[in-house]
Amino acid sequence: MKTKYLIIGAGPTGLGAAHRLQELGEADFLVLERNAHAGGLAASFKDGNGFTWDIGGHVVFSHYDYFDALMDSLLGDERLEHQRESWVRSNQTWVPYPFQNNIRYLPRAARWECVEGLLPGHRPDARPENFAQWIDAVFGPGIARHFMDPYNFKVWATPPELMQFGWIGERVSVVDLKKVLRNIILERDDVAWGPNNTFKFPLHGGTGEIFRRLADRLADRIEYNQAVTRIDAKARTVTTGQGLTVEYDALLNTAPLDVLARDWLADAPDAMIDAAGDLVHNSVYVAGVGLDMEPDAAPDSRCWMYFPEGDSPFYRVTNFHNYSPNNAARPGRQLAFMCETSFSEHKPENVHELMDRTVQGLVNSALLRGDRVDDILTRWEIAVDYGYPVPSLARDNALRVLQPGLEAMGIQSRGRFGGWKYEVSNMDHSVMQGVEWAERMVNGTPEKTYTLD
Numbered sequence: 001m002k003t004k005y006l007i008i009g010a011g012p013t014g015l016g017a018a019h020r021l022q023e024l025g026e027a028d029f030l031v032l033e034r035n036a037h038a039g040g041l042a043a044s045f046k047d048g049n050g051f052t053w054d055i056g057g058h059v060v061f062s063h064y065d066y067f068d069a070l071m072d073s074l075l076g077d078e079r080l081e082h083q084r085e086s087w088v089r090s091n092q093t094w095v096p097y098p099f100q101n102n103i104r105y106l107p108r109a110a111r112w113e114c115v116e117g118l119l120p121g122h123r124p125d126a127r128p129e130n131f132a133q134w135i136d137a138v139f140g141p142g143i144a145r146h147f148m149d150p151y152n153f154k155v156w157a158t159p160p161e162l163m164q165f166g167w168i169g170e171r172v173s174v175v176d177l178k179k180v181l182r183n184i185i186l187e188r189d190d191v192a193w194g195p196n197n198t199f200k201f202p203l204h205g206g207t208g209e210i211f212r213r214l215a216d217r218l219a220d221r222i223e224y225n226q227a228v229t230r231i232d233a234k235a236r237t238v239t240t241g242q243g244l245t246v247e248y249d250a251l252l253n254t255a256p257l258d259v260l261a262r263d264w265l266a267d268a269p270d271a272m273i274d275a276a277g278d279l280v281h282n283s284v285y286v287a288g289v290g291l292d293m294e295p296d297a298a299p300d301s302r303c304w305m306y307f308p309e310g311d312s313p314f315y316r317v318t319n320f321h322n323y324s325p326n327n328a329a330r331p332g333r334q335l336a337f338m339c340e341t342s343f344s345e346h347k348p349e350n351v352h353e354l355m356d357r358t359v360q361g362l363v364n365s366a367l368l369r370g371d372r373v374d375d376i377l378t379r380w381e382i383a384v385d386y387g388y389p390v391p392s393l394a395r396d397n398a399l400r401v402l403q404p405g406l407e408a409m410g411i412q413s414r415g416r417f418g419g420w421k422y423e424v425s426n427m428d429h430s431v432m433q434g435v436e437w438a439e440r441m442v443n444g445t446p447e448k449t450y451t452l453d
Helices: 012-023 065-075 108-118 131-156 177-185 208-216 257-264 270-277 351-364 370-375 395-408 427-443
Strands: 002-008 029-032 044-046 052-054 079-083 086-090 093-096 198-202 228-232 237-240 245-253 283-292 304-306 316-319 334-343 378-384 411-413
Touching (some): 002 012, 002 427, 012 029, 012 245, 044 208, 052 283, 052 334, 065 208, 065 427, 086 131, 108 131, 228 257, 245 427, 257 395, 257 411, 283 351, 283 370, 334 351, 351 370, 351 378, 395 411
Parallel strands (some): 002 029, 002 245, 086 304, 245 411
Antiparallel strands (some): 044 052, 079 198, 086 093, 228 237, 237 245, 283 334, 283 378, 304 316, 316 334
16 A cells, blocks of 8 residues: 555544645545544543543643634534633642642641742742752742642652753743732632633533544545554555555654654664653543532532642542533533543552542542442543653653654654653644644645744
8 A cells, every 4th residue: 555645643633634634635645543443642432321531631722723713613513611610639628720829728837838938048049950940949848849749740650850841831830929929918819820711622522522523524544443563764664563554655653752763663773762762751540430410519610620639649630521511421410520640650550449549539539428439320441551741851852863863764753742742732732733744745834833942
């Protein structure tokens, strides 16, 4: 089999690339997908009890007009728009997100510890060399101890001192002492920060509905159940474990970059294999816990909650029934808690115990009463090996070896794990990396979203 443009992976990046090629009048392309479904980490699943679950807490917001127009064409009016309402569980109480702007909700001793850490002389002046030092320099020891340090270890499953901080950008709200004191004294909430303070969500089918519909437009160009095992860049061929060999002119990879360089690429230079070994990722376990609402219970309007403390395994819980009532089997009458726990060699977890620990964590965190555990109707779970591409200290140097090396072979690698840059791995970023690759291939237009600078 021969094709002009070959794309590995039918996730957001691969589908974005294929769709844009089609829009640009290119019909000679093929997508290889190892699974029987499209969507990658943005896929959704309906369990045997009628609840729909995502692989983690995805929301739709955008930095791009093209992405907005694509969502309009795919979903039309079949989506809901929400004002973000997110909270942090700390010191056995709830603090609105961003934590650092709303510490007035903390008990007095913890509140003072956070404020004291922001006062002159309590934060280091030296330029930080890693994420842990950046946290201390920006937030001070109080906020670091009560939220930033434990939460970031729980989500990344990587010690912050082993991470860089150049990725942060709009991902983390920094802190302003004057604003903190004003909010405490005037008892004001400050909750609007961030690019996702409003977001959209599909009315039916979870996040995966977006990519099911996009894949349907490309159905005759996607080969499912084809897991890549070898890439010969000299011969320009890709071989799958199912015996399919495809000859290509141009290749876009959206699978994990380390797997590409270490396991698939024939005759990969030692420098690229070594660089692949410097890329770090965590794994994520997602538990879906569903049960009926109590008839007289007050509604919980929160979208999602963060959990820095050790009385629960998860770092985030999403009230998935609030994203769309159709995520529950009986819309408007059931709760759907979607809980995420990370793990790695730095933070090992026994995945087989995590469902029970998740349920206990929901009880410990006051999301579920202990006498309602027996009322749980569904316990859905999935563990994904590649959860977050960690911005490790060695990441950028590794990418400076890997990406130019692949370019020299006529291969581009983009997307959440294909590009390995967390700062441009939101859903919109991921789709647009594929779109911009297609425009570069056809029109010679430079890519903007994914760069090595």
